[in-house]
Amino acid sequence: MLDDLAAGARLLWRLPAFLRNPVRAHGVRAILQMRLQRREANFLGLAARAIYAVPTNPYRHLLAHIGCAPNDLAALVGREGVEGALRALYRQGVYLTVDEFKGRRPVVRGNLTMTVTPGLLRNPQASVHIPVHSGGSRSPQIAAGIDLEDIRAEAADLRLFLAARGGEAWVHSFWSVPGGAAMRWILRISAAGGVPARWFSQVDPAAPGLHPRYRWSARVMRWGSLLAGTPLPAARHVSPDAPGPIVAWMADTRRRSAVPHLLTYPSAAVRVCRAALDAGVDLSGAQFTVSGEPMTAGRLQEITRAGAAVRPVFAAMECGQIGYGCLNPEVSDDLHLATDLHAVIQAGADGSAAGLPAEALLVTALRPTAPFILLNVSLGDQAALVKRSCGCPLEQVGWGTHLHTVRSYEKVTAGGMTFLDAEITRVLEEVLPARFGGGPTDYQLVEEEAADGSPHLRLLVHPAVGALDEHGVADVFLSALGAGPGAAGVMARLWRDAGVLRVERRPPRLSASGKILHRQRVRTAGP
Structure with a gap:
């Protein structure tokens, strides 16, 4: 509470000057060009100040584990560029999965084992307003x-x-x-x-x-x-x-x-x-x-x-704006990667060893004010990452890398609200069976997008579970996801108010390989 009050005081003190002095139109292109020209220097500077100079930073331990001192990192970036260096570091184990980043799973690289929490990755140079x-x-x-x-x-x-x-x-x-x-x-x-x-x-x-x-x-x-x-x-x-x-x-x-x-x-x-x-x-x-x-x-x-x-x-x-919509798109979510503020690589064929799909995005922050220091961090998203010439104004300012078909591989997203896959799994496999009976394969969440684009979630409950109140099942599901007054509570409240979730009594769907997955995605012809 005291931290919140201090942040409120800082906001009230700083906000008037912030609002009176917006970024000027005539200077923004020069700002972008300078950032693009200084990407390598910005990356190395941030690594020096927020990683190597901070003994508790987990990336410092990962880099030390592979014998990468500051001069080694600088030489690597000089030879390979930022993205090339990040790929080399990733192949040697310098990365975090979303579970590792959020502290749900320890980081294990050879004989190095450590537990990471997001607090250890907070940018020591960033303020909180x-x-x-x-x-x-x-x-x-x-x-x-x-x-x-x-x-x-x-x-x-x-x-x-x-x-x-x-x-x-x-x-x-x-x-x-x-x-x-x-x-x-x-x-x-x-x-x-x-x-x-x-x-x-x-x-x-x-x-x-x-x-x-x-x-x-x-x-x-x-x-x-x-x-x-x-x-x-x-x-x-x-x-x-x-x-x-x-x-x-x-x-x-x-x-x-x-x-x-x-x-x-x-x-x-x-x-x-x-x-x-x-x-x-x-x-x-x-x-x-x-x-x-x-x-x-x-x-x-x-x-x-x-x-x-x-x-x-x-x-x-965790990192702010990553991409902006292309004005000459090839697909509905064609985006230009904001390469002045971020570097993004993909897990590739090596991703399976880390439990990552090949198109998983690994994000690295390049700006000194980023809320978190990210170095090859997966936030649970995957996408196609390509370089192409689209001819739109965003390419002309220097953003030549495109992202598209951005999807979460570890989250459920509907109505703008997102819950991590692990949270959904816990409720389906532990909370609901404990309350209503049945086992972990008797409950399944089906994500649908109707042809008109509206999102729907169907909570399938196997008829063998027996008689139950369908509204009660929905309430317990949403309450378990949204426990507490924070962001999860807001998200669960929105799903409830928007009528996104409905309960159906039918056996969970089988995947193509015959498995009962705790959630599936389908596309329907109507709402």
Whole structure:
């Protein structure tokens, strides 16, 4: 609590100057070019200050285990470049899987064994102005924190992205859940020179059970913006199943000859567009930026059917913005990798030894303000990683590497909310059988995306379990996932309010190899 109060005081002190001095349009291209030119120096500098100079840093132990001193690392980068050096380090065991990163599994490399926690990987140079916590029912919560200087670092890239889309004068709004992710977007847009007009919250910020942090941090941000003379919007509750107020706001903005821009989740954008179509509201020219779940072809089709345009972004709480949507895409989630701030490699054929799929992404932070020091860390995502010439403005500024078909291999994502695979497994195999009977193969979660892009989760319960209250099963499942007032509780509340989950009495599905997996993904022809 004292840490939260100190962070609130720092935010109130620093925010007015931050809001009065956005990143200038004429300087952002030069900022990006300088970062790209200094990638090797930035990587080595961060390694020197935050890894080699910190005795408790786990990467220091991994590097020492393979005999890689600072001068060895510098020589390796000089020969191979940043990505080449990272691949060489990965092959020698310098990496962390998501389970290792979150402390759920010890790191074992030969005769080296250690336990890592995210706290050991916090950037010692980063400040915390807004505390952000993520975590679930099995893992300890991760305190990340938002540093205003890190927001500014990302804002330069965001301003380039918006300018490439013709979005310098768009009217911005947000629709997500309470917490750090929404506040980070609001501040990022502000630092990029935009003016946030509306903040819609999918969960009522005044709902009982939410941590007080969600309320006071938003209030402090609002107070600080008033002191700066650049007022930021207060959150207004708009539930996922009733997006009418957002449709009305977008229509009103268009009537004023302005372009409405909504930042939200892909499935939430689909809800807005379907509501607009049902109400006969024309959204031609409206803009969406989406993140938090896969931007699939079905979702893209539903959004564009309403006349709106959409671009995805790819981000993670642990490292911020990783990629920005290509303006000449080959697939629905074609992204440009922000190589000025990150280096990304893939596990490749060697990944199986570490329990990683070949396309698993290993992320390394390159900026000194990153919340965590990441060196070849898997955050549970996989994607195609390619270099191609697309001819869009984002390639012209220097982002030549593309990501697409970004999917989680260790998480369940629906409605913009994510739970780790291990958390789902624990509830299916331990909590539900203990409460309702049956065994670990009697419960299965089926993830579906309807043809219209809307997400659905079906919790299959084998009929052999016997009579039970289906609503009770759903409540226990969501309560177990969302135990506590933190981020997991917000996510579970959203799934409940949005009606994403339904229980069905049928045997769990068999995989192609005859296995009963605790969760499966399918695509259906309808909702």
